Amino acid sequence: MCLAIPVLIKSIEDKEAEAEIGGINRRISLWLTPEAKVGDYVLVHTGYAINVLDQEQAEETLALLREIAESEEAG
Amino acid sequence: MEDKILLAHGSGGRLAHDLVEKSFVRTLANPLLNRLDDSAVFEVSGKLAFTTDSYVVSPMFFPGGDIGKLAVCGTVNDLAMSGAKPLYLSLAFIIEEGLLLSELEKIVNSVQAAAHEAGVEIVTGDTKVVPRGSADKLFINTAGVGLIPEGVDIAGDKAKPGDKVILSGAIGDHGIAVMSQREGLSFATTLKSDCAPLGGLVADMLNASRNINCLRDPTRGGLASSLNELASQSKVSIKIEEKDIPVREAVLGACEMLGFDPLYIANEGRLVAIVPAEDADKIIKAMKKSKYGRDAVIIGEVVAGPAGRVVMKTVLGAHRIVDMLVGDLLPRIC
Amino acid sequence: MKYITEFRRSELAQGLISHIRHRSKAPARFMEFCGGHTVTIFRYGIRQVLPQNIEMVSGPGCPICVTANADLDKAIALAKIPDVIIATFGDMLKVPGSRSSLQKIKAEGAGVMTVYSTMDALKAAEDNPDKPVVFLGIGFETTAPTVAASILQAEERGIKNYYVLSLHKLCPPVIRALLDSGEVELQGLVCPGHVSTIIGSHPWEFIAKDYGIPCVVSGFEPLDILQCVDMLVEQVEKGQSKVEIAYRRGVRPEGNRQALKLMEQVFEPAPAHWRGMGEVADSGLKLREKYRRFDAEANFELKPGPVEEPAGCICGDILRGVKKPADCPLFGKVCLPESPVGPCMVSSEGSCSAYYLYGEGRGG
Numbered sequence: 001m002c003l004a005i006p007v008l009i010k011s012i013e014d015k016e017a018e019a020e021i022g023g024i025n026r027r028i029s030l031w032l033t034p035e036a037k038v039g040d041y042v043l044v045h046t047g048y049a050i051n052v053l054d055q056e057q058a059e060e061t062l063a064l065l066r067e068i069a070e071s072e073e074a075g
Numbered sequence: 076m077e078d079k080i081l082l083a084h085g086s087g088g089r090l091a092h093d094l095v096e097k098s099f100v101r102t103l104a105n106p107l108l109n110r111l112d113d114s115a116v117f118e119v120s121g122k123l124a125f126t127t128d129s130y131v132v133s134p135m136f137f138p139g140g141d142i143g144k145l146a147v148c149g150t151v152n153d154l155a156m157s158g159a160k161p162l163y164l165s166l167a168f169i170i171e172e173g174l175l176l177s178e179l180e181k182i183v184n185s186v187q188a189a190a191h192e193a194g195v196e197i198v199t200g201d202t203k204v205v206p207r208g209s210a211d212k213l214f215i216n217t218a219g220v221g222l223i224p225e226g227v228d229i230a231g232d233k234a235k236p237g238d239k240v241i242l243s244g245a246i247g248d249h250g251i252a253v254m255s256q257r258e259g260l261s262f263a264t265t266l267k268s269d270c271a272p273l274g275g276l277v278a279d280m281l282n283a284s285r286n287i288n289c290l291r292d293p294t295r296g297g298l299a300s301s302l303n304e305l306a307s308q309s310k311v312s313i314k315i316e317e318k319d320i321p322v323r324e325a326v327l328g329a330c331e332m333l334g335f336d337p338l339y340i341a342n343e344g345r346l347v348a349i350v351p352a353e354d355a356d357k358i359i360k361a362m363k364k365s366k367y368g369r370d371a372v373i374i375g376e377v378v379a380g381p382a383g384r385v386v387m388k389t390v391l392g393a394h395r396i397v398d399m400l401v402g403d404l405l406p407r408i409c
Numbered sequence: 410m411k412y413i414t415e416f417r418r419s420e421l422a423q424g425l426i427s428h429i430r431h432r433s434k435a436p437a438r439f440m441e442f443c444g445g446h447t448v449t450i451f452r453y454g455i456r457q458v459l460p461q462n463i464e465m466v467s468g469p470g471c472p473i474c475v476t477a478n479a480d481l482d483k484a485i486a487l488a489k490i491p492d493v494i495i496a497t498f499g500d501m502l503k504v505p506g507s508r509s510s511l512q513k514i515k516a517e518g519a520g521v522m523t524v525y526s527t528m529d530a531l532k533a534a535e536d537n538p539d540k541p542v543v544f545l546g547i548g549f550e551t552t553a554p555t556v557a558a559s560i561l562q563a564e565e566r567g568i569k570n571y572y573v574l575s576l577h578k579l580c581p582p583v584i585r586a587l588l589d590s591g592e593v594e595l596q597g598l599v600c601p602g603h604v605s606t607i608i609g610s611h612p613w614e615f616i617a618k619d620y621g622i623p624c625v626v627s628g629f630e631p632l633d634i635l636q637c638v639d640m641l642v643e644q645v646e647k648g649q650s651k652v653e654i655a656y657r658r659g660v661r662p663e664g665n666r667q668a669l670k671l672m673e674q675v676f677e678p679a680p681a682h683w684r685g686m687g688e689v690a691d692s693g694l695k696l697r698e699k700y701r702r703f704d705a706e707a708n709f710e711l712k713p714g715p716v717e718e719p720a721g722c723i724c725g726d727i728l729r730g731v732k733k734p735a736d737c738p739l740f741g742k743v744c745l746p747e748s749p750v751g752p753c754m755v756s757s758e759g760s761c762s763a764y765y766l767y768g769e770g771r772g773g
Binding site for chain 1: 410411412413415416420421423424425427428431443445498525526527528529548549551552554555558561562601602603604606607632636639655657658659660661665667668671
């Protein structure tokens with residue numbers, strides 16, 4: 001459940017931010033993620049950022065999946 | 076003149092006559108309309124296509140168009156889907172008392188611009204005004220007549236196994252553009268409605284090949300619903316590939332946000348064509364040279380199978396059924 | 410789109426599918442608790458690509474599906490009060506209550522407004538100061554903190570006509586109740602993704618410790634689900650049972666401290682009625698005394714009328730994973746997306762809706 005999508009923070013004003021995904025812009029609330037900064041990607045659920053996405057972790061996950069795909073192809 | 080539409084404007088008296096003459100006829104001027112007879116009289120020989128549609132879109136103005144442009148393109152496109160060259164349209168307004176004259180005039184200008192591009196004339200019309208609350212600002216009905224060239228026979232039940240399914244461009248633009256203006260959803264986008272007259276595109280396609288079996292414009296209910304209709308009418312199954320269906324990033328973004336599937340979002344300037352496999356390439360070539368067909372692509376094919384079934388191969392290589400849209404699209408949180 | 414397209418890549422999916430097929434030997438039944446996971450599984454046809462020895466079963470993690478008729482009747486009763494505007498997520502609009510639905514009473518003239526966010530509801534309250542705006546609070550731990558934040562904002566902005574009808578529910582207690590019932594035997598649990606974003610991964614420890622069931626927290630893209638299944642298979646084949654996070658970019662073990670703080674500030678646990686499971690202790694949220702003035706139940710007289718359950722509907726059994734949609738005598742015949750009898754068919758992530766719309770039960 002809980003549709004939450006990754007959006008990019010373009011600007012911050014107090015506890016709200018202008019965020020963008022695929023050219024769609026929306027005002028979102030940072031009440032639950034006061035640590036978010038401009039340039040961060042956050043997961044947004046019903047207009048509120050619930051998490052700052054961890055770029056490093058995302059890259060590690062993709063690298064792991066690439067490894068698995070390569071080993072399966074070889075094996 | 077008054078700056079708001081009053082009940083009197085629909086009553087057939089002086090006020091009504093002035094409105095029609097000054098706001099409508101002046102803008103839409105053409106020999107048939109200018110006569111202001113009870114009916115437009117003209118001669119046409121050949122097979123005719125005839126269609127009607129009513130337009131109730133809210134909000135009336137949206138990025139890329141308005142209800143006026145929609146009213147022309149929608150009906151023109153229905154004619155084009157039979158392979159017809161659209162000729163004449165009727166235009167009937169049902170106006171809610173209190174509508175701003177300036178808004179109505181903007182819309183009539185859009186009607187004229189769209190009609191001009193589509194190569195059709197508005198030859199007859201009607202105006203009614205209803206009390207406040209009886210209509211949502213403005214309802215428009217247009218009916219249209221078109222001429223089908225000799226030897227052209229396009230219908231929903233002509234798809235055959237082996238035929239290719241062609242889509243003329245990216246899906247979802249119109250629905251998302253309109254939605255972005257709705258209250259309660261508040262998102263901004265530079266996305267514009269794809270609303271466009273497709274008579275020219277169809278003519279270009281027919282020039283490349285007369286062997287077009289089916290044409291449909293995926294409006295309400297989206298691509299999914301149109302494919303289901305065609306599969307049902309032709310008593311075949313249709314197989315499409317998810318990776319081949321063009322969707323703009325902005326549409327994907329809005330769909331992700333609101334929980335929609337682009338397959339179900341309305342389009343107003345796209346068509347689906349089902350054509351024999353050996354004609355597909357030259358038809359696509361012709362489409363790509365035409366103004367509204369630049370992104371034409373083959374998205375699947377017709378196969379023997381249960382009548383009315385549409386199946387999509389997902390990016391995982393698995394298959395899932397694509398059903399018709401049920402009810403309304405509602406944004407979801409889950 | 411960043412963080413989305415990359416996690417749908419076909420070649421990486423093939424790698425995972427192959428990996429799972431090679432390593433999965435033991436028969437395994439995995440439950441995806443969360444409705445959002447159910448949607449991904451059906452939308453991409455994930456069941457079709459998994460080996461035969463893995464069975465996926467859907468759980469009660471659809472907050473719409475588990476909302477009891479009695480609770481929905483309260484919302485409908487509120488909407489019928491003159492001048493009251495119910496602001497609701499779109500998901501709830503078509504769900505049938507005992508006698509009606511929000512969509513039906515909206516057509517009859519009741520004030521019902523669909524919103525994407527509580528931010529929209531707050532704005533509606535500000536724009537209509539003489540009308541009470543009641544936000545219908547459904548959703549699990551992902552949504553509850555956002556509603557808590559909306560109440561705090563209403564307080565900050567001095568909005569006097571904003572209320573919340575809290576039907577929020579908590580996941581861990583109902584999973585425990587489900588496992589205690591012994592009705593479904595599971596070899597693994599696909600743990601909710603965004604609920605875990607808020608509460609972290611520690612609340613799932615009891616499942617691994619007390620019930621010996623492997624748990625992996627999953628994201629919502631097809632690669633996420635496949636990676637999760639891959640990790641569950643690894644635990645099953647090695648005889649392990651622990652809690653792991655596959656969704657590392659979106660979940661930290663400690664969760665979102667700020668969200669938890671706000672949630673605890675505004676809400677407290679209360680008993681809640683789950684469709685198909687009855688009352689589960691401490692599995693719901695109600696507004697604390699301090700925020701009583703925002704509580705719709707405390708400020709309006711609700712006369713919802715007697716509760717009626719639809720005859721023949723087995724949504725409850727389906728939610729517990731005990732029966733499948735095809736087992737329901739009404740499925741596909743009387744109960745259809747355009748004429749739903751129960752919420753499992755209405756909600757976009759209800760099992761029945763997913764089965765029907767994506768055709769799993771109709772031969773792919």
